[in-house]
Amino acid sequence: MAKQTILLPALAALCLAGNAAAQGFGKAGEPVIRSEYRPKGDMYRDGWIDFNKNGKKDIFEDPAQPVDKRVEDLLSQMNLDEKTAQMATLYGYGRVLTDRLPTPEWKTDRIWKDGIGAIDEHLNGYPRGGRNSPDKNPWVWPASNHAWALNEVQRFFVENTRLGIPVDFTNEGLRGVESYRATNFPTQLGVGHTWNRDLVYKMGEIEGREAKALGYTNIYAPILDVGRDQRWGRYEEVYGESPYLVAELGIQMVRGIQDQGVAATSKHFVGYSNGKGAREGMARNNPQMSLREMEQIHVYPFGRVIREAGLLGIMSSYNDFDGEPIQGSRHWLTEVLRGRYGFRGYVVSDSDAVEYLYSKHFTAADMKEAVRQAVEAGLNVRCTFRSPDSFIVPLRELVKEGALSEEVIDDRVRDILRVKFLCGLFDNPYKNDLKAADAEVCSEANEAVAKQISLESIVLLKNESHTLPLNRDSVHRIAVIGPNAAATDFVTARYGPNAVEPVSVLDGIRAAAGDAEVVYAKGCELVDDNWPDSELMDYPLTQQEKDSIARAYETAAGADAVVLVLGGGTRTCGENKSRSSLDLPGRQQQLLEAITPLKEQGKKVILVLINGRPLSINWADKYVPAIVEAWYPGRHGGTAVAEVLFGDYNPGGKLTVTFPRSVGQIPFNFPTLPSAQSDSWGANGPRSHRARVNGALYPFGFGLSYTTFAYSDLQLSDTVITPHQGLTVSCTVTNTGTRAGDEVVQLYLHDRIASVMAYEKVLRGFERVHLAPGESKRVEFRLLPRDLEILDLNYKWTVEPGDFTVMVGASSEDMKLKRDFTVVEAGRLLEMRASERKGSLAAKVSASIADDKAANTVDGNLNTVWEGTKNQYITYELRSGAKPTSIGIAWDEGAPVEFEIQLSSGGGLFIPVWKGKSRLNNGSMETYSFDGATSSDLRIVILSDKGRIKEVKLDVSRR
Structure with a gap:
């Protein structure tokens, strides 16, 4: 093997000489690390690595090949020992590993001689102090030393195992990367209280960049548990108690991490945060909730993060649901995760979760049976604070005995390899620029985001x-x-x-x-x-x-x-x-x-x-x-x-x-079912026989400011939609105080009548806006069909026709504005549209320009338009006795259009009743309200250089 560019012997010599020869110290006894780490040798080719060392570019070694083809090619070359080795985590130095760097015994006397799926928390300085201090362990800090050491461990597996499968270096990341040093953030509960998607994404970016700089490839974050019992010890680790908010922030955190080429592993799937009476008991048994609550509260964030952020890893939880341990449940780990949500990453167990199947849940008689249950259920990787032998050995025995098919093993390993390919480990398994790690970790820019x-x-x-x-x-x-x-x-x-x-x-x-x-x-x-x-x-x-x-x-x-x-x-x-x-x-x-x-x-x-x-x-x-x-x-x-x-x-x-x-x-959370948080109430408040306190001390969404805010002009893009349509909601928020400040504008939705009990209100939108004194901003929300869904009597997510109320306000109990809309089947909507056109408008629609296109605005077709230029207009002749009070206009895509609405009672005289700019230029219907009067004609005058109208809808009453 050729001489290395770093200050070390070749790895073969390393394995013979052990750690003392491997470290390389300068005059002061400090390790000497060069700025570049680029191993040389026959296996390192131009643009690819000969991982299996056969002298040719296999499909799995070719970066130009599709990931799934590379996975299948590698899987076809693996033997049972190599496959099962990928299904376990090895905890790092000071936990299970007693070596900081590879030793000769790794090639012969350790179960990871055949490779290993992941090494967790290696040289991360935990627990702090003692042998993990930089003065006693030079590979803990600075960052360049740490990255070099993880490179050396990686190099052992790449160069000294038959197929050279790289290791996934995992670590925790709840408050920042759990390294000796990294940018430190507030606890996740605090992060949730920012209600700031952009900041959460930036946090994920920083964790991803710092993890990568330190040599890690996988971060155990974010936590997608939903807070339900305030007594629970790990309440500090949740974003909050709204599954919608947890999903929204979780999506941003995962995207931030994974956009850096680092896998995010979210936990704990599923129902982990709903332990009976908040009791811990390690196994967190008996969460005591219905299937409907499990799905609507706890499964919901995972499903959205998988689908919308491409989540690569999930940690299964300790708890059971209705007597079935999650880590042994094919329903939850396979049918729900992979079948329903299309999850194509890997599932790793929480520490000792497999063991709990026989030691606490008692659904297995011994460890071997526990391994079989978990792997058949859908577990890919076992994680625990003990040697991987205790999992890998019984796993191999199960296959050899015919108690577990190798096809199941192939399915589990396929997921593990896919994640490694997606993270680029088979394109470049090393951190090359070591000094860049020193510049990245705890940089001033990263610390500024943490402070914000x-x-x-x-x-x-x-x-x-x-x-x-x-x-x-x-x-x-x-x-x-x-x-x-x-x-x-x-x-x-x-x-x-x-x-x-x-x-x-x-x-x-x-x-x-x-x-x-x-x-x-x-x-x-x-x-x-x-x-x-x-x-x-x-x-x-x-x-x-x-x-x-x-x-x-x-x-x-x-x-x-x-x-x-x-x-x-x-x-x-x-x-x-x-x-x-x-x-x-x-x-x-x-x-x-x-x-x-x-x-x-x-x-x-x-x-x-x-x-x-x-x-x-x-x-x-x-x-x-x-x-x-x-x-x-x-x-x-x-x-x-x-x-x-x-x-x-x-x-x-x-x-x-x-x-x-x-x-x-307790339980006292948002969202809540109707009347679930209050005792008997009469028309004038609580009845005299009330025996307990009602109401929250501080409700969900509450928070004050040194300034004040006002809400106005709530608009819906339409008031009648079909189950497959979305809806745009907008309002104006104004800083009415004397200080600049932030307001978190919250949108809630109430399904007024449903086939099952619906929550009193659910959060379905939020925006944190900064406003100077006297400043106003238009805040826009987009409600998608999924936001209207309910888990119906048949446990199917569906949008049920009926009436809904949109509420916008400063907290879940401080609604400033509200409006109703209705969901109807598509056929019914067409009938309603036709009736509206007949009831409101006469046959005649005319325009001062492109008159032949004027009827396009009332044909019910959003693909047809009328276009007017500055000072041109379109006029609608109204039925006798019509009194218009608002008009809905669907503007074509483009810049905001300034326009004026005018009414006439006859004789050619038109009086302006509304003037302003369009807000929704995306084909959605936007409503403009004004003081109505009995009129014969309504006119829209274009004041901008150009305006394109797709459709018009009038809201009129009769004398």
């Missing part, structure tokens, strides 16, 4: 008497109080970068306070010594706790403004950390109640929440003047919170979850 996400994720829950923003000129001393004021442990929690330099809220305020003095007191610990038992019964405060609260009070009493930073942390939220209560944990409530009365002395009191789930902060909502929800805001969280407090940034985040008043209301 932190800012946009913050939600203002309360702002009584304009307590916020703080005025630097009038606030001279600020007291920052609470266990989360200086805390940053949540920034480096699991499933994200391991070594970052976070900014605490305390440090953020100090940096932003200008000349104001900032003082600090912790006040209490995050939880008390008796927690979690203290969630069930009161324990007296210890003298130490009393003294700590007293010191905090003294600190706060000497300040002009008090910022209480409370909430949760890594002890109260995370995997296997579900709670029994949603109240502030530990002694935080006592601290809050001790400090808040200082507002009576004229001091500004603000509560900042740092937490991973909604909290039932009823007392705070009643007595604390201002409340800011920051979630786990990432590395830049302290800076972002400070900018919000001082008004350098106007908060615009909106809740993607419901804040219940009590755990006694």
